[in-house]
Amino acid sequence: MRNDESEVAATREGSRLEQERPPGRQPLSRDLVVGRGIAFVDEHGLPALTMRGLGQSLGVEAMSLYRYVNGREDLLDAMVEHLVDRLHLDPADEMQPADGWQGYLQWLAHAVRGLATDHPHVFPLVATRHPSAPWLRPPLRSLKIVEDFLQALTSRGFGDSAAVAAYRAFSSFLLGHLLLEAASHGASTVPAEEVLDEGDAEVPVTEVDPDDFPLTGRLRPLLSEDRDDEEFEIALESLLNRLEEMVGH
Amino acid sequence: MRNDESEVAATREGSRLEQERPPGRQPLSRDLVVGRGIAFVDEHGLPALTMRGLGQSLGVEAMSLYRYVNGREDLLDAMVEHLVDRLHLDPADEMQPADGWQGYLQWLAHAVRGLATDHPHVFPLVATRHPSAPWLRPPLRSLKIVEDFLQALTSRGFGDSAAVAAYRAFSSFLLGHLLLEAASHGASTVPAEEVLDEGDAEVPVTEVDPDDFPLTGRLRPLLSEDRDDEEFEIALESLLNRLEEMVGH
DNA sequence: ACCTGAACACCGTTCAAGT
DNA sequence: ACCTGAACACCGTTCAAGT
DSSP states (O other), rough: HHHHHHHHHHHHHHHHHHHHTTOOOOOHOOOHHHHHHHHHHHHOGGGOOOOHHHHHHSSOGGGGGGGGGSHHHHHHHHHHHHHHHHHSSSOOSOOGGGHHHHHHHHHHHHHHHHHHHOTTTTTHHHHSSSSSTTTTBBOOOOOHHHHHHHHHHHHTTTOOOHHHHHHHHHHHHHHHHHHHHHHHHHTTSSSSSSSSOSSSSOOOOOOOTTTTTHHHHTTHHHHHHHOOHHHHHHHHHHHHHHHHHTTTT | OOHHHHHHHHHHHHHHHHOOOOTTTOOOOOHHHEEEEEHHHHHHGGGGGHHHHHHHHHTGGGGGGGTTTSSSSHHHHHHHHHHHHHHHHSSSOOOOGGGHHHHHHHHHHHHHHHHHHOOOHHHHHHHHHHOTTTTTTTBBOOOHHHHHHHHHHTTTHHHHHHHHHHHHHHHHHHHHHHHHHHHHHHHTTOOOSSSSOSSOOOOOOOOTTTTTOOHHHHHHHHHOOOOOOOOOHHHHHHHHHHHHTTOOO
Protein backbone atom coordinates (compact mmCIF):
# COMPACT_ATOMS: atom_id res chain seq x y z
CA MET A 1 0.00 0.00 0.00
CA ARG A 2 2.46 2.51 1.16
CA ASN A 3 4.85 1.30 -1.50
CA ASP A 4 2.25 1.70 -4.19
CA GLU A 5 1.58 5.22 -3.16
CA SER A 6 5.27 6.04 -3.17
CA GLU A 7 5.65 4.52 -6.59
CA VAL A 8 2.78 6.51 -7.99
CA ALA A 9 4.16 9.67 -6.44
CA ALA A 10 7.58 8.93 -7.85
CA THR A 11 6.14 8.31 -11.29
CA ARG A 12 4.20 11.58 -11.16
CA GLU A 13 7.28 13.39 -10.07
CA GLY A 14 9.28 11.70 -12.82
CA SER A 15 6.90 12.62 -15.60
CA ARG A 16 6.76 16.11 -14.18
CA LEU A 17 10.49 16.42 -14.51
CA GLU A 18 10.41 15.00 -18.03
CA GLN A 19 7.94 17.45 -19.49
CA GLU A 20 9.62 20.57 -20.69
CA ARG A 21 7.61 23.63 -19.78
CA PRO A 22 8.56 27.14 -20.75
CA PRO A 23 10.55 28.39 -17.77
CA GLY A 24 8.35 31.14 -16.38
CA ARG A 25 5.07 29.26 -16.55
CA GLN A 26 3.08 27.48 -13.87
CA PRO A 27 1.35 24.22 -14.74
CA LEU A 28 -2.13 24.98 -16.01
CA SER A 29 -5.18 24.07 -13.95
CA ARG A 30 -8.81 25.10 -13.82
CA ASP A 31 -8.20 27.25 -10.76
CA LEU A 32 -5.30 28.97 -12.44
CA VAL A 33 -7.29 29.68 -15.59
CA VAL A 34 -10.29 30.97 -13.63
CA GLY A 35 -8.12 33.03 -11.30
CA ARG A 36 -6.24 34.56 -14.20
CA GLY A 37 -9.59 35.33 -15.84
CA ILE A 38 -10.66 37.34 -12.81
CA ALA A 39 -7.35 39.17 -12.66
CA PHE A 40 -7.53 39.84 -16.38
CA VAL A 41 -10.97 41.45 -16.14
CA ASP A 42 -9.84 43.43 -13.10
CA GLU A 43 -7.01 44.87 -15.16
CA HIS A 44 -8.46 45.27 -18.63
CA GLY A 45 -12.23 45.20 -18.25
CA LEU A 46 -14.75 42.62 -19.35
CA PRO A 47 -14.85 43.30 -23.11
CA ALA A 48 -11.10 42.67 -23.31
CA LEU A 49 -11.46 39.11 -22.02
CA THR A 50 -11.12 36.82 -25.04
CA MET A 51 -10.03 33.21 -25.05
CA ARG A 52 -7.04 34.18 -27.17
CA GLY A 53 -6.09 37.06 -24.93
CA LEU A 54 -6.45 35.05 -21.75
CA GLY A 55 -4.37 32.25 -23.25
CA GLN A 56 -1.66 34.72 -24.15
CA SER A 57 -1.64 36.13 -20.62
CA LEU A 58 -1.01 32.55 -19.43
CA GLY A 59 1.73 31.93 -21.99
CA VAL A 60 -0.38 29.44 -23.90
CA GLU A 61 -2.53 29.21 -27.01
CA ALA A 62 -6.28 29.74 -26.66
CA MET A 63 -7.12 26.10 -27.46
CA SER A 64 -5.29 24.89 -24.37
CA LEU A 65 -7.89 26.55 -22.16
CA TYR A 66 -10.61 24.25 -23.43
CA ARG A 67 -9.03 21.40 -21.49
CA TYR A 68 -9.86 23.18 -18.21
CA VAL A 69 -12.90 25.21 -19.10
CA ASN A 70 -15.97 24.30 -21.11
CA GLY A 71 -15.86 27.35 -23.38
CA ARG A 72 -16.13 31.02 -22.63
CA GLU A 73 -19.54 30.92 -20.97
CA ASP A 74 -18.37 28.24 -18.58
CA LEU A 75 -15.31 30.36 -17.80
CA LEU A 76 -17.48 33.34 -16.87
CA ASP A 77 -19.70 31.16 -14.69
CA ALA A 78 -16.64 29.72 -12.98
CA MET A 79 -15.25 33.20 -12.30
CA VAL A 80 -18.53 34.22 -10.66
CA GLU A 81 -18.69 31.02 -8.65
CA HIS A 82 -15.09 31.44 -7.53
CA LEU A 83 -15.75 34.92 -6.16
CA VAL A 84 -19.01 34.02 -4.47
CA ASP A 85 -17.47 30.97 -2.83
CA ARG A 86 -14.84 33.23 -1.33
CA LEU A 87 -17.52 34.54 1.02
CA HIS A 88 -17.13 31.31 3.00
CA LEU A 89 -13.36 31.25 3.45
CA ASP A 90 -13.90 34.20 5.77
CA PRO A 91 -16.21 32.59 8.29
CA ALA A 92 -17.84 34.96 10.69
CA ASP A 93 -14.78 35.37 12.87
CA GLU A 94 -15.32 38.95 13.85
CA MET A 95 -18.93 38.20 14.62
CA GLN A 96 -20.15 37.61 18.14
CA PRO A 97 -23.04 35.14 18.49
CA ALA A 98 -24.59 37.65 20.82
CA ASP A 99 -24.96 40.04 17.89
CA GLY A 100 -27.88 37.98 16.64
CA TRP A 101 -29.20 38.00 13.14
CA GLN A 102 -28.46 41.69 12.81
CA GLY A 103 -24.79 40.92 13.36
CA TYR A 104 -24.86 38.17 10.74
CA LEU A 105 -26.53 40.36 8.15
CA GLN A 106 -24.14 43.22 8.90
CA TRP A 107 -21.19 40.89 8.40
CA LEU A 108 -22.62 39.40 5.21
CA ALA A 109 -23.51 42.78 3.75
CA HIS A 110 -19.99 44.06 4.21
CA ALA A 111 -18.46 40.85 2.92
CA VAL A 112 -20.40 41.10 -0.33
CA ARG A 113 -19.62 44.78 -0.55
CA GLY A 114 -15.94 43.97 -0.25
CA LEU A 115 -16.29 41.59 -3.16
CA ALA A 116 -17.92 44.31 -5.25
CA THR A 117 -15.31 46.95 -4.49
CA ASP A 118 -12.42 44.53 -4.98
CA HIS A 119 -13.71 43.48 -8.41
CA PRO A 120 -15.89 46.24 -9.81
CA HIS A 121 -15.52 44.94 -13.36
CA VAL A 122 -16.52 41.39 -12.46
CA PHE A 123 -19.40 42.28 -10.18
CA PRO A 124 -21.80 43.00 -13.06
CA LEU A 125 -21.34 39.34 -13.98
CA VAL A 126 -22.18 38.27 -10.44
CA ALA A 127 -25.23 40.51 -10.64
CA THR A 128 -26.62 39.61 -14.06
CA ARG A 129 -25.63 36.07 -15.08
CA HIS A 130 -28.37 33.49 -14.80
CA PRO A 131 -27.97 31.54 -11.53
CA SER A 132 -27.99 27.74 -11.56
CA ALA A 133 -31.52 27.69 -10.13
CA PRO A 134 -34.30 30.19 -10.83
CA TRP A 135 -35.00 30.84 -7.16
CA LEU A 136 -31.39 31.84 -6.43
CA ARG A 137 -31.10 35.61 -6.41
CA PRO A 138 -27.86 37.42 -7.20
CA PRO A 139 -25.59 38.31 -5.58
CA LEU A 140 -26.38 35.59 -2.96
CA ARG A 141 -26.37 32.99 -5.69
CA SER A 142 -24.82 29.82 -4.28
CA LEU A 143 -26.69 27.04 -2.54
CA LYS A 144 -24.18 27.14 0.27
CA ILE A 145 -24.65 30.79 1.04
CA VAL A 146 -28.44 30.50 0.91
CA GLU A 147 -28.28 27.59 3.32
CA ASP A 148 -26.07 29.64 5.65
CA PHE A 149 -28.41 32.59 5.37
CA LEU A 150 -31.55 30.63 6.16
CA GLN A 151 -29.81 28.76 8.97
CA ALA A 152 -28.54 31.98 10.53
CA LEU A 153 -31.96 33.57 10.51
CA THR A 154 -34.19 30.64 11.43
CA SER A 155 -31.89 29.78 14.31
CA ARG A 156 -32.23 33.31 15.57
CA GLY A 157 -35.96 33.71 15.75
CA PHE A 158 -37.13 34.00 12.13
CA GLY A 159 -40.03 31.90 10.95
CA ASP A 160 -39.68 30.02 7.66
CA SER A 161 -41.47 32.47 5.43
CA ALA A 162 -39.95 35.44 7.24
CA ALA A 163 -36.47 34.04 6.57
CA VAL A 164 -37.28 33.57 2.89
CA ALA A 165 -38.74 37.07 2.67
CA ALA A 166 -35.59 38.39 4.31
CA TYR A 167 -33.45 36.57 1.74
CA ARG A 168 -35.39 38.25 -1.04
CA ALA A 169 -35.27 41.73 0.48
CA PHE A 170 -31.59 41.39 1.34
CA SER A 171 -30.63 40.27 -2.18
CA SER A 172 -32.46 43.18 -3.76
CA PHE A 173 -30.83 45.60 -1.37
CA LEU A 174 -27.32 44.31 -2.04
CA LEU A 175 -27.82 44.14 -5.78
CA GLY A 176 -29.08 47.68 -6.16
CA HIS A 177 -26.55 49.37 -3.96
CA LEU A 178 -23.47 47.37 -4.94
CA LEU A 179 -24.10 47.31 -8.67
CA LEU A 180 -24.37 51.09 -8.73
CA GLU A 181 -21.31 51.44 -6.54
CA ALA A 182 -19.30 49.03 -8.69
CA ALA A 183 -20.39 50.83 -11.85
CA SER A 184 -19.34 54.27 -10.68
CA HIS A 185 -16.12 52.97 -9.19
CA GLY A 186 -15.37 50.79 -12.20
CA ALA A 187 -16.00 53.53 -14.73
CA SER A 188 -12.90 55.41 -13.58
CA THR A 189 -10.75 52.29 -13.84
CA VAL A 190 -11.47 51.39 -17.46
CA PRO A 191 -8.63 51.66 -20.00
CA ALA A 192 -11.03 54.00 -21.86
CA GLU A 193 -10.72 52.82 -25.44
CA GLU A 194 -14.07 54.14 -26.63
CA VAL A 195 -13.72 57.93 -26.53
CA LEU A 196 -11.32 58.61 -29.37
CA ASP A 197 -13.44 59.05 -32.48
CA GLU A 198 -13.89 62.81 -32.37
CA GLY A 199 -11.10 64.51 -34.27
CA ASP A 200 -11.19 67.81 -32.42
CA ALA A 201 -10.46 68.23 -28.72
CA GLU A 202 -13.94 67.37 -27.55
CA VAL A 203 -14.42 67.65 -23.81
CA PRO A 204 -15.36 64.25 -22.36
CA VAL A 205 -17.09 65.87 -19.40
CA THR A 206 -20.83 66.07 -19.93
CA GLU A 207 -21.86 69.64 -19.33
CA VAL A 208 -25.38 70.41 -18.18
CA ASP A 209 -27.19 73.18 -20.02
CA PRO A 210 -28.71 75.30 -17.20
CA ASP A 211 -31.50 76.49 -19.50
CA ASP A 212 -32.83 73.00 -20.15
CA PHE A 213 -32.03 71.50 -16.78
CA PRO A 214 -31.77 74.28 -14.20
CA LEU A 215 -32.14 72.13 -11.09
CA THR A 216 -29.76 69.44 -12.27
CA GLY A 217 -27.28 72.16 -13.17
CA ARG A 218 -27.54 73.80 -9.77
CA LEU A 219 -27.36 70.53 -7.84
CA ARG A 220 -24.59 69.00 -9.91
CA PRO A 221 -21.99 69.39 -7.17
CA LEU A 222 -24.27 67.52 -4.78
CA LEU A 223 -24.99 64.88 -7.39
CA SER A 224 -21.29 64.30 -7.96
CA GLU A 225 -20.45 63.84 -4.30
CA ASP A 226 -19.32 60.40 -3.22
CA ARG A 227 -21.59 59.31 -0.39
CA ASP A 228 -21.42 55.55 -1.05
CA ASP A 229 -20.27 54.58 2.43
CA GLU A 230 -22.87 56.40 4.44
CA GLU A 231 -25.67 55.64 1.96
CA PHE A 232 -24.92 51.96 2.26
CA GLU A 233 -24.87 52.01 6.04
CA ILE A 234 -28.05 54.05 6.35
CA ALA A 235 -29.97 51.94 3.86
CA LEU A 236 -28.72 48.76 5.52
CA GLU A 237 -29.81 50.02 8.91
CA SER A 238 -33.23 50.85 7.51
CA LEU A 239 -33.54 47.40 5.96
CA LEU A 240 -32.66 45.75 9.25
CA ASN A 241 -35.35 47.78 10.95
CA ARG A 242 -37.85 46.64 8.38
CA LEU A 243 -36.84 43.01 8.83
CA GLU A 244 -37.21 43.34 12.56
CA GLU A 245 -40.93 43.86 12.12
CA MET A 246 -41.35 40.47 10.47
CA VAL A 247 -39.05 38.29 12.58
CA GLY A 248 -41.81 36.27 14.25
CA HIS A 249 -43.53 35.63 10.92
CA MET B 1 -40.97 81.58 -48.22
CA ARG B 2 -44.03 79.45 -48.40
CA ASN B 3 -43.28 78.67 -52.02
CA ASP B 4 -39.77 77.51 -51.19
CA GLU B 5 -41.09 75.14 -48.60
CA SER B 6 -43.61 73.69 -51.03
CA GLU B 7 -40.92 73.20 -53.64
CA VAL B 8 -38.68 71.35 -51.25
CA ALA B 9 -41.55 69.15 -50.15
CA ALA B 10 -42.45 68.40 -53.76
CA THR B 11 -38.86 67.46 -54.56
CA ARG B 12 -38.65 65.15 -51.58
CA GLU B 13 -41.89 63.50 -52.60
CA GLY B 14 -40.64 63.11 -56.14
CA SER B 15 -37.38 61.39 -55.25
CA ARG B 16 -39.34 59.19 -52.90
CA LEU B 17 -41.51 57.95 -55.73
CA GLU B 18 -38.51 57.33 -57.96
CA GLN B 19 -36.62 54.99 -55.68
CA GLU B 20 -37.62 51.38 -56.03
CA ARG B 21 -37.85 49.66 -52.68
CA PRO B 22 -38.55 45.99 -52.11
CA PRO B 23 -42.32 45.87 -51.68
CA GLY B 24 -42.79 44.80 -48.08
CA ARG B 25 -40.19 47.10 -46.55
CA GLN B 26 -40.54 50.39 -44.73
CA PRO B 27 -37.99 53.11 -45.44
CA LEU B 28 -35.12 52.75 -43.00
CA SER B 29 -34.56 55.32 -40.28
CA ARG B 30 -32.75 55.51 -36.98
CA ASP B 31 -35.96 55.09 -35.04
CA LEU B 32 -36.92 52.07 -37.08
CA VAL B 33 -33.53 50.43 -36.60
CA VAL B 34 -33.53 51.12 -32.86
CA GLY B 35 -37.12 50.02 -32.44
CA ARG B 36 -36.50 46.81 -34.35
CA GLY B 37 -33.43 46.24 -32.17
CA ILE B 38 -35.58 46.36 -29.05
CA ALA B 39 -38.21 44.07 -30.57
CA PHE B 40 -35.46 41.69 -31.70
CA VAL B 41 -33.98 41.40 -28.21
CA ASP B 42 -37.46 40.99 -26.75
CA GLU B 43 -37.99 38.02 -29.04
CA HIS B 44 -34.62 36.33 -29.25
CA GLY B 45 -32.60 37.57 -26.28
CA LEU B 46 -29.57 39.82 -26.15
CA PRO B 47 -26.86 37.41 -27.35
CA ALA B 48 -28.81 36.85 -30.58
CA LEU B 49 -28.63 40.53 -31.51
CA THR B 50 -25.98 40.82 -34.22
CA MET B 51 -25.69 43.49 -36.86
CA ARG B 52 -26.16 40.85 -39.53
CA GLY B 53 -29.17 39.33 -37.84
CA LEU B 54 -30.82 42.69 -37.19
CA GLY B 55 -30.21 43.69 -40.80
CA GLN B 56 -31.83 40.51 -42.01
CA SER B 57 -34.87 41.10 -39.79
CA LEU B 58 -35.19 44.49 -41.54
CA GLY B 59 -34.77 42.98 -45.00
CA VAL B 60 -31.42 44.65 -45.49
CA GLU B 61 -27.71 43.86 -45.33
CA ALA B 62 -25.84 44.58 -42.10
CA MET B 63 -23.80 47.39 -43.63
CA SER B 64 -26.90 49.47 -44.27
CA LEU B 65 -27.42 49.88 -40.55
CA TYR B 66 -24.21 51.86 -40.21
CA ARG B 67 -25.88 54.75 -41.96
CA TYR B 68 -28.29 55.16 -39.04
CA VAL B 69 -26.32 53.84 -36.13
CA ASN B 70 -22.72 54.37 -35.14
CA GLY B 71 -21.88 50.71 -34.69
CA ARG B 72 -23.24 48.11 -32.35
CA GLU B 73 -22.39 49.92 -29.10
CA ASP B 74 -24.21 53.02 -30.29
CA LEU B 75 -27.20 50.86 -31.20
CA LEU B 76 -27.36 49.43 -27.68
CA ASP B 77 -27.08 52.91 -26.16
CA ALA B 78 -29.84 54.16 -28.43
CA MET B 79 -32.10 51.27 -27.45
CA VAL B 80 -31.62 52.08 -23.78
CA GLU B 81 -32.20 55.78 -24.38
CA HIS B 82 -35.32 55.04 -26.39
CA LEU B 83 -36.88 53.04 -23.58
CA VAL B 84 -35.95 55.47 -20.83
CA ASP B 85 -37.30 58.41 -22.82
CA ARG B 86 -40.63 56.62 -23.04
CA LEU B 87 -41.10 57.40 -19.36
CA HIS B 88 -41.99 60.94 -20.40
CA LEU B 89 -44.60 60.22 -23.06
CA ASP B 90 -46.76 59.10 -20.17
CA PRO B 91 -46.81 62.30 -18.15
CA ALA B 92 -48.28 61.97 -14.72
CA ASP B 93 -51.85 61.96 -15.91
CA GLU B 94 -53.24 59.63 -13.33
CA MET B 95 -51.47 61.55 -10.63
CA GLN B 96 -53.24 64.10 -8.50
CA PRO B 97 -51.10 67.05 -7.43
CA ALA B 98 -52.56 66.54 -3.99
CA ASP B 99 -50.79 63.20 -3.77
CA GLY B 100 -47.54 65.04 -3.13
CA TRP B 101 -44.09 63.63 -3.63
CA GLN B 102 -45.26 60.20 -2.49
CA GLY B 103 -47.70 60.18 -5.40
CA TYR B 104 -44.97 61.16 -7.84
CA LEU B 105 -42.59 58.48 -6.60
CA GLN B 106 -45.33 55.87 -6.64
CA TRP B 107 -46.12 56.78 -10.24
CA LEU B 108 -42.46 56.80 -11.29
CA ALA B 109 -41.72 53.50 -9.57
CA HIS B 110 -44.53 51.75 -11.39
CA ALA B 111 -43.64 53.37 -14.69
CA VAL B 112 -40.07 52.05 -14.49
CA ARG B 113 -41.36 48.69 -13.34
CA GLY B 114 -43.60 48.55 -16.39
CA LEU B 115 -40.56 49.16 -18.55
CA ALA B 116 -38.72 46.29 -16.88
CA THR B 117 -41.55 43.81 -17.19
CA ASP B 118 -42.30 44.81 -20.79
CA HIS B 119 -38.67 44.30 -21.81
CA PRO B 120 -37.01 41.89 -19.38
CA HIS B 121 -34.21 41.10 -21.84
CA VAL B 122 -33.37 44.74 -22.48
CA PHE B 123 -33.58 45.91 -18.89
CA PRO B 124 -30.14 44.49 -17.96
CA LEU B 125 -28.77 46.94 -20.53
CA VAL B 126 -30.66 49.82 -18.91
CA ALA B 127 -29.24 48.66 -15.59
CA THR B 128 -25.59 48.07 -16.46
CA ARG B 129 -24.50 50.21 -19.42
CA HIS B 130 -22.39 53.21 -18.51
CA PRO B 131 -24.56 56.36 -18.38
CA SER B 132 -23.53 59.48 -20.25
CA ALA B 133 -22.47 61.17 -17.00
CA PRO B 134 -20.92 59.47 -13.98
CA TRP B 135 -23.44 60.94 -11.54
CA LEU B 136 -26.41 59.54 -13.46
CA ARG B 137 -27.61 56.36 -11.80
CA PRO B 138 -29.44 53.63 -13.67
CA PRO B 139 -32.27 53.12 -14.22
CA LEU B 140 -33.04 56.87 -13.86
CA ARG B 141 -30.30 57.64 -16.35
CA SER B 142 -31.48 60.56 -18.47
CA LEU B 143 -30.93 64.22 -17.71
CA LYS B 144 -34.59 64.89 -18.35
CA ILE B 145 -35.84 62.36 -15.83
CA VAL B 146 -33.38 63.53 -13.19
CA GLU B 147 -34.54 67.10 -13.72
CA ASP B 148 -38.15 65.98 -13.36
CA PHE B 149 -37.31 64.03 -10.25
CA LEU B 150 -35.50 66.86 -8.52
CA GLN B 151 -38.18 69.34 -9.55
CA ALA B 152 -40.96 67.13 -8.24
CA LEU B 153 -39.28 66.69 -4.87
CA THR B 154 -37.87 70.15 -4.25
CA SER B 155 -41.21 71.72 -5.19
CA ARG B 156 -42.89 69.49 -2.62
CA GLY B 157 -40.85 70.25 0.44
CA PHE B 158 -37.51 68.50 -0.08
CA GLY B 159 -34.31 70.41 0.55
CA ASP B 160 -31.56 70.24 -2.06
CA SER B 161 -29.45 67.57 -0.46
CA ALA B 162 -32.51 65.60 0.65
CA ALA B 163 -33.74 65.53 -2.95
CA VAL B 164 -30.36 64.30 -4.16
CA ALA B 165 -30.23 61.68 -1.41
CA ALA B 166 -33.72 60.58 -2.42
CA TYR B 167 -32.58 60.25 -6.04
CA ARG B 168 -29.76 57.97 -4.93
CA ALA B 169 -31.89 55.83 -2.65
CA PHE B 170 -34.65 55.58 -5.21
CA SER B 171 -32.29 54.50 -8.00
CA SER B 172 -30.77 51.79 -5.85
CA PHE B 173 -34.18 50.54 -4.86
CA LEU B 174 -35.47 50.35 -8.43
CA LEU B 175 -32.28 48.76 -9.74
CA GLY B 176 -32.16 45.98 -7.19
CA HIS B 177 -35.80 45.02 -7.32
CA LEU B 178 -36.40 45.37 -11.03
CA LEU B 179 -33.19 43.73 -12.19
CA LEU B 180 -33.98 40.64 -10.15
CA GLU B 181 -37.56 40.65 -11.32
CA ALA B 182 -36.54 41.05 -14.96
CA ALA B 183 -33.95 38.27 -14.61
CA SER B 184 -36.37 35.75 -13.17
CA HIS B 185 -39.10 36.69 -15.61
CA GLY B 186 -36.71 36.82 -18.55
CA ALA B 187 -35.13 33.45 -17.78
CA SER B 188 -38.35 31.65 -18.70
CA THR B 189 -38.64 33.53 -21.98
CA VAL B 190 -35.23 32.67 -23.46
CA PRO B 191 -35.15 30.44 -26.54
CA ALA B 192 -32.90 28.22 -24.38
CA GLU B 193 -30.09 27.35 -26.79
CA GLU B 194 -27.48 26.54 -24.16
CA VAL B 195 -28.78 23.38 -22.48
CA LEU B 196 -28.33 20.80 -25.19
CA ASP B 197 -24.79 19.48 -24.83
CA GLU B 198 -25.54 16.51 -22.57
CA GLY B 199 -26.28 13.45 -24.65
CA ASP B 200 -28.36 11.63 -22.07
CA ALA B 201 -31.68 12.86 -20.73
CA GLU B 202 -30.21 15.10 -18.05
CA VAL B 203 -32.79 16.81 -15.88
CA PRO B 204 -32.50 20.60 -16.28
CA VAL B 205 -34.13 21.19 -12.89
CA THR B 206 -31.52 21.76 -10.19
CA GLU B 207 -32.32 19.37 -7.38
CA VAL B 208 -31.27 20.25 -3.84
CA ASP B 209 -29.53 17.51 -1.88
CA PRO B 210 -31.30 17.55 1.53
CA ASP B 211 -28.19 16.16 3.24
CA ASP B 212 -25.99 19.07 2.22
CA PHE B 213 -28.64 21.78 2.31
CA PRO B 214 -31.45 20.68 4.61
CA LEU B 215 -33.00 24.10 5.14
CA THR B 216 -32.87 25.12 1.51
CA GLY B 217 -34.39 21.78 0.60
CA ARG B 218 -37.21 22.17 3.08
CA LEU B 219 -37.92 25.80 2.16
CA ARG B 220 -37.65 25.30 -1.58
CA PRO B 221 -41.39 25.67 -2.17
CA LEU B 222 -41.32 28.99 -0.35
CA LEU B 223 -38.22 30.07 -2.26
CA SER B 224 -39.88 29.29 -5.58
CA GLU B 225 -43.02 31.29 -4.86
CA ASP B 226 -43.61 34.37 -6.95
CA ARG B 227 -44.09 37.28 -4.56
CA ASP B 228 -42.72 40.01 -6.85
CA ASP B 229 -45.78 42.25 -6.70
CA GLU B 230 -46.19 42.43 -2.97
CA GLU B 231 -42.45 42.54 -2.32
CA PHE B 232 -42.17 45.54 -4.58
CA GLU B 233 -45.06 47.37 -2.96
CA ILE B 234 -43.90 46.67 0.57
CA ALA B 235 -40.31 47.68 -0.10
CA LEU B 236 -41.48 50.81 -1.91
CA GLU B 237 -43.70 51.75 1.00
CA SER B 238 -40.81 51.25 3.37
CA LEU B 239 -38.54 53.42 1.23
CA LEU B 240 -41.12 56.19 1.16
CA ASN B 241 -41.33 56.05 4.94
CA ARG B 242 -37.57 56.37 5.14
CA LEU B 243 -37.57 59.33 2.77
CA GLU B 244 -40.24 61.02 4.82
CA GLU B 245 -37.80 61.34 7.68
CA MET B 246 -35.40 63.43 5.61
CA VAL B 247 -37.80 65.71 3.70
CA GLY B 248 -36.88 68.89 5.50
CA HIS B 249 -33.15 68.25 5.03
C1' DA C 1 -29.27 59.33 -51.06
C1' DC C 2 -29.33 54.80 -49.95
C1' DC C 3 -27.82 50.24 -50.19
C1' DT C 4 -24.37 46.39 -51.16
C1' DG C 5 -20.05 43.15 -52.42
C1' DA C 6 -15.93 42.33 -51.14
C1' DA C 7 -12.58 42.39 -47.92
C1' DC C 8 -10.17 42.69 -43.28
C1' DA C 9 -9.24 41.72 -38.60
C1' DC C 10 -10.74 39.23 -34.97
C1' DC C 11 -13.76 36.15 -32.53
C1' DG C 12 -15.09 31.06 -30.29
C1' DT C 13 -14.55 26.41 -31.09
C1' DT C 14 -13.21 21.70 -33.01
C1' DC C 15 -10.12 18.16 -34.07
C1' DA C 16 -6.46 15.70 -35.78
C1' DA C 17 -1.77 15.85 -34.90
C1' DG C 18 2.37 16.57 -32.35
C1' DT C 19 5.50 15.72 -28.06
C1' DA D 1 -1.31 13.99 -20.58
C1' DC D 2 -0.97 18.28 -22.34
C1' DC D 3 -0.52 21.54 -25.83
C1' DT D 4 -0.88 23.34 -30.78
C1' DG D 5 -1.69 24.23 -36.18
C1' DA D 6 -4.91 24.46 -39.14
C1' DA D 7 -9.39 25.14 -40.23
C1' DC D 8 -14.38 26.62 -39.89
C1' DA D 9 -18.20 29.51 -39.04
C1' DC D 10 -19.37 33.77 -37.61
C1' DC D 11 -18.59 38.32 -35.81
C1' DG D 12 -18.11 43.99 -36.40
C1' DT D 13 -16.64 47.28 -39.47
C1' DT D 14 -14.78 49.88 -43.67
C1' DC D 15 -14.95 51.43 -48.23
C1' DA D 16 -15.23 51.65 -52.93
C1' DA D 17 -18.79 50.73 -55.99
C1' DG D 18 -23.41 50.30 -57.64
C1' DT D 19 -28.33 52.34 -58.56
